Amino acid sequence: MQRDQLVYKNRNRVRPDGKAKVTGSLKYLTDLSFPNMLYGKILRSAYPHAKILSININDAEKLPGVKAVITHKDIPGLNGFGIISPDQPVLCEDRVRYVGDAIAAVAAETIEIAEKALQLIKVEYEQLPILDDPEIALEPHAPQLHENGNLLHQAGYQKGDVDEGFVRSLVVIEETYQVPRQMHTYMETEGGVIVPEANGALSVYVGTQHGYKDRFQLSRILGKPEEDIRIISSPMGGSFGGKDELNIQPYGAILALKTACPVKIHQTRKESVISGLKRHPMRITMKTGVDKDGKILAHKVDILADTGAYSTLGPAILDFAVEHATGPYMVPNVKTEGLSVFTNNGVAGEFRGFGGNQITFALEGQIDRLAEKLNIDSIELRRRNIRKVDDVGPLGHRIAPTNGASDVLEAISNHMKIKRNELNNLNLDKFKVRGIGTAITMHGGGLGQGRLDPAGGRLSLNKDGKIEIAFGFEEAGQGILGVIETIVTEELGCSTDDLSIIIGDTALVPSSGSTTASRGTSMVWHAVKRMKDVFERKLLDQASKHTGISVNELQLSSGGVSKLANDKSFSLVMSYLELAEHMNKSKQSSIVTTNFDFPTTPDDVDGGHFLYTFGSVLAQVEIDLLTGKVKVIDLDQSISAGPIVSMKGYTGQIEGGGVMALGYTLMEEALMVEGKYITENLDAYLIPSISDVPFAMMTEAIESLHDGDPYGPRGVGEIGTVAVAPAIAKAIHDAIGYWVSRLPVSSEEILQAASHRRMKQWAKVEQ
Amino acid sequence: MGESRAVTVNQPTEDKTIDITVVINGKEQHLQTEPTKRLVDILRNDLDLTGTKISCGIGRCGACSVMINGNLINSCLVMAYQVDQASITTIEGIVREEGLDPIQTAFLEEGGFQCGYCTPGMVMAVKSLLADTPNPTEEQIKTALSGNLCRCTGYGGIIRAVQRVIEEGTYL
Numbered sequence: 001m002q003r004d005q006l007v008y009k010n011r012n013r014v015r016p017d018g019k020a021k022v023t024g025s026l027k028y029l030t031d032l033s034f035p036n037m038l039y040g041k042i043l044r045s046a047y048p049h050a051k052i053l054s055i056n057i058n059d060a061e062k063l064p065g066v067k068a069v070i071t072h073k074d075i076p077g078l079n080g081f082g083i084i085s086p087d088q089p090v091l092c093e094d095r096v097r098y099v100g101d102a103i104a105a106v107a108a109e110t111i112e113i114a115e116k117a118l119q120l121i122k123v124e125y126e127q128l129p130i131l132d133d134p135e136i137a138l139e140p141h142a143p144q145l146h147e148n149g150n151l152l153h154q155a156g157y158q159k160g161d162v163d164e165g166f167v168r169s170l171v172v173i174e175e176t177y178q179v180p181r182q183m184h185t186y187m188e189t190e191g192g193v194i195v196p197e198a199n200g201a202l203s204v205y206v207g208t209q210h211g212y213k214d215r216f217q218l219s220r221i222l223g224k225p226e227e228d229i230r231i232i233s234s235p236m237g238g239s240f241g242g243k244d245e246l247n248i249q250p251y252g253a254i255l256a257l258k259t260a261c262p263v264k265i266h267q268t269r270k271e272s273v274i275s276g277l278k279r280h281p282m283r284i285t286m287k288t289g290v291d292k293d294g295k296i297l298a299h300k301v302d303i304l305a306d307t308g309a310y311s312t313l314g315p316a317i318l319d320f321a322v323e324h325a326t327g328p329y330m331v332p333n334v335k336t337e338g339l340s341v342f343t344n345n346g347v348a349g350e351f352r353g354f355g356g357n358q359i360t361f362a363l364e365g366q367i368d369r370l371a372e373k374l375n376i377d378s379i380e381l382r383r384r385n386i387r388k389v390d391d392v393g394p395l396g397h398r399i400a401p402t403n404g405a406s407d408v409l410e411a412i413s414n415h416m417k418i419k420r421n422e423l424n425n426l427n428l429d430k431f432k433v434r435g436i437g438t439a440i441t442m443h444g445g446g447l448g449q450g451r452l453d454p455a456g457g458r459l460s461l462n463k464d465g466k467i468e469i470a471f472g473f474e475e476a477g478q479g480i481l482g483v484i485e486t487i488v489t490e491e492l493g494c495s496t497d498d499l500s501i502i503i504g505d506t507a508l509v510p511s512s513g514s515t516t517a518s519r520g521t522s523m524v525w526h527a528v529k530r531m532k533d534v535f536e537r538k539l540l541d542q543a544s545k546h547t548g549i550s551v552n553e554l555q556l557s558s559g560g561v562s563k564l565a566n567d568k569s570f571s572l573v574m575s576y577l578e579l580a581e582h583m584n585k586s587k588q589s590s591i592v593t594t595n596f597d598f599p600t601t602p603d604d605v606d607g608g609h610f611l612y613t614f615g616s617v618l619a620q621v622e623i624d625l626l627t628g629k630v631k632v633i634d635l636d637q638s639i640s641a642g643p644i645v646s647m648k649g650y651t652g653q654i655e656g657g658g659v660m661a662l663g664y665t666l667m668e669e670a671l672m673v674e675g676k677y678i679t680e681n682l683d684a685y686l687i688p689s690i691s692d693v694p695f696a697m698m699t700e701a702i703e704s705l706h707d708g709d710p711y712g713p714r715g716v717g718e719i720g721t722v723a724v725a726p727a728i729a730k731a732i733h734d735a736i737g738y739w740v741s742r743l744p745v746s747s748e749e750i751l752q753a754a755s756h757r758r759m760k761q762w763a764k765v766e767q
Numbered sequence: 768m769g770e771s772r773a774v775t776v777n778q779p780t781e782d783k784t785i786d787i788t789v790v791i792n793g794k795e796q797h798l799q800t801e802p803t804k805r806l807v808d809i810l811r812n813d814l815d816l817t818g819t820k821i822s823c824g825i826g827r828c829g830a831c832s833v834m835i836n837g838n839l840i841n842s843c844l845v846m847a848y849q850v851d852q853a854s855i856t857t858i859e860g861i862v863r864e865e866g867l868d869p870i871q872t873a874f875l876e877e878g879g880f881q882c883g884y885c886t887p888g889m890v891m892a893v894k895s896l897l898a899d900t901p902n903p904t905e906e907q908i909k910t911a912l913s914g915n916l917c918r919c920t921g922y923g924g925i926i927r928a929v930q931r932v933i934e935e936g937t938y939l
Contacts, residue, residue: 014875021883022871022890024818024858031817185918187822187830187884237820237884238918269823477882477919648878652920656881659921682827682916690922691913695905697923 011647015482029192029205034262038107041114045096048344048675050125059120065113068258077223081246088310090250098309100275107255130675134306134341145342153315153340155322160333165298169289173369177362178742180669182279188237191266194252201228207236209244210514211506234504239476241350277349281306284362294381301325303338312349314340319607321355326394328405328442329385344675353721364439364726379413397605401706404614404640411638412616431625437730440616441723444609445518446598453598457527458510459535461590465577466500472512474504479649480520495558518715525712530594613641615719617727628751636698641714643703654699657720663688665725787851792860802848807831818858818887829915832888839895858887869937879928881919889915897938
């Protein structure tokens with residue numbers, strides 16, 4: 001394959017959903033209203049851990065305007081959900097395990113009546129001891145939260161002999177890193193409308209990242225065939241992994257079926273905080289040894305993840321963290337052990353980065369500390385250990401050959417020289433100090449070996465003469481619509497006016513797997529590549545039959561089928577509408593479908609990825625020595641993820657991901673005390689505002705792939721979030737000589753460290 | 768309130784409504800509403816002006832930003848009785864006859880949005896800024912937009928969009 005074939009001419013185009021977004025005319029699913037619509041509210045648990053002794057809904061049911069009150073008794077099918085293991089009750093019967101557990105739900109004529117009704121539901125509890133820390137939950141006499149105990153998942157990887165490696169090491173660093181519970185903070189909270197249809201069918205207008213999976217889960221809960229459930233799951237006002245799991249859908253569905261009315265539920269921010277998923281808090285202890293030349297000889301990793309009350313994707317996230325524990329470095333002796341533990345804290349699950357962010361903060365922290373001890377430049381230390389094109393992946397498995405790791409490292413090394421020079425020539429306020437840090441990472445795309453990871457698509461010429469491309473993906477803001485538009489128009493040669501894109505509706509689209517794991521762009525590209533030739537052939541054959549022109553002289557083009565002249569100009573011979581009418585009359589189908597799986601490693605390594613993206617980050621910080629506040633001056637990234645499909649989409653993912661990770665590093669923590677959220681809204685849970693970010697950020701794209709790479713563009717949905725925290729941590733160290741090991745970085749800690757260092761310096765001068 | 772002291776707490780107050788007159792996007796509207804109803808709910812639920820979004824509900828995110836008598840205000844913090852006789856502009860009211868407002872065009876072409884949920888409020892905030900300060904400094908841009916949170920873009924595309932409108936000078 002020629003690399004230049006992969007450069008999309010129109011990759012600067014404006015995305016198709018843009019106009020409706022900037023004018024406010026786009027209807028999100030939480031903006032919808034239907035005739036006779038009721039409003040739903042969900043009663044969540046008053047305690048993080050308790051037995052339910054009784055639930056009395058009599059008074060609530062009697063309140064005028066209340067149309068239905070449901071409890072566990074009203075669930076027709078399975079009282080449980082969870083993408084992998086359905087261990088989270090839809091409505092709790094006898095026990096609650098966290099403050100987000102649902103006990104009852106109400107449908108009423110107004111939101112106010114529904115809220116009032118919730119207050120009238122009487123639940124008697126008997127409080128149980130709260131397990132608010134995974135270490136406490138693992139103690140031998142701790143109450144068991146689930147049938148199989150409090151250990152959700154154990155994962156590990158071992159290679160060589162770490163003990164022997166440490167013996168041979170010149171320098172060994174051991175550190176424990178603590179990372180917080182981060183909230184997705186999608187601006188549109190969970191919600192939508194569930195509409196009962198004829199014959200017991202149901203239309204679910206609620207955002208999700210995998211419509212077909214929601215349909216499967218709801219089918220199980222409602223005891224209804226999947227075919228009777230239609231999921232309209234797009235567009236969404238953000239998701240970042242947080243809406244992949246079911247949220248309000250089951251309550252809306254049961255209430256809609258019971259009342260025979262459409263039911264709208266749109267969670268308030270506080271309801272969203274309490275019930276929504278978060279990023280896993282982790283405690284990661286790493287011990288890493290190097291020889292005198294800086295070659296890493298041994299790396300021992302222990303991960304303790306707080307998964308909260310239920311499973312959702314907790315096991316897969318731990319597996320991902322274990323896989324990425326050595327990152328892009330070749331280490332001969334590795335021992336990684338991870339535990340994901342149930343607690344009575346908020347449920348942790350899928351979140352952009354998927355365990356990679358936590359482990360990368362620790363890993364890069366180790367490299368930087370080792371470099372300091374060895375008195376070697378930290379980029380040079382990375383260079384000495386970095387993977388080469390044909391090296392195996394981090395679990396010893398074969399991966400698609402790539403030079404991405406070195407490419408991003410050298411890119412950031414060059415950028416560092418420029419920035420360091422700028423900084424050296426800068427005059428600063430005497431109470432401000434600056435520092436620069438870099439970090440790198442590699443990040444697997446797709447779900448990994450041994451996981452069901454199907455993709456697919458459908459291409460057809462519809463009766464209106466539009467080339468219809470359909471995928472089971474959702475638009476959460478990432479720009480999948482723009483990606484589809486660019487790839488299809490450029491691969492087929494048609495124009496955007498010829499195109500009809502259909503996504504996010506199980507009644508209309510084929511199954512394409514989940515809109516997760518940075519897989520959307522990659523899967524669209526693969527699907528179109530697979531369908532393109534057959535589809536073209538079908539259309540051109542029919543156009544040839546109709547016009548009498550040889551197929552070889554015809555091609556798809558803007559507006560219809562064109563004839564290619566000798567001088568390479570072409571003229572339209574048949575519009576797509578004419579072709580559609582012709583094919584319709586002659587009963588010729590134009591439909592082409594494809595089904596395939598995300599590319600995986602040929603080696604039988606559970607969860608091992610095959611296609612990786614690489615990223616490097618440069619952060620410059622300014623520390624206020626009077627307040628300890630850390631301000632990010634520069635946040636620049638170099639990314640290796642193959643060719644760019646959508647320029648604004650790509651830049652937006654990296655900048656947006658970077659700033660989300662800036663929040664993770666310096667500001668954000670969904671703080672819980674004894675199983676209850678302290679940060680219940682955006683006044684206490686702070687995400688970056690425009691004042692917290694660099695006014696200009698650099699995104700450098702390294703688009704080249706290894707020679708002959710047949711896998712096309714890789715996704716960049718996550719990579720921009722992964723290596724930001726360690727780069728900022730290194731920049732802080734560069735500024736004040738202090739290593740942070742706990743996120744978010746506390747101003748108090750920085751102030752103390754900075755003051756201490758200045759006192760020492762002052763003392764030094766006196767000698 | 769003197770006479771109503773005997774009213775029990777549980778007695779519904781829903782039927783106590785007031786009549787207000789507001790000009791919304793240039794159109795006069797007479798509304799009968801509970802006096803404490805939030806403006807954001809009136810806009811979204813009663814008038815189907817769903818371009819104004821709701822996210823935090825406590826005035827910290829700016830998704831519900833509208834202009835009231837020319838001032839940028841979070842409509843989740845304003846009650847019905849407070850807007851009687853006021854003139855309100857929502858995102859639906861800023862499209863010009865000849866097409867998009869230059870701010871909207873700049874957002875489109877510079878990638879000033881992704882999921883789009885903060886966008887209406889952000890566009891209103893930029894409009895408010897440029898109406899008062901057509902050639903703002905970096906600090907002025909930051910101050911003016913710091914009440915509008917965006918979780919997708921990292922603000923890069925938004926900053927580029929604002930800079931472009933300033934460069935084009937359409938608000939000068």
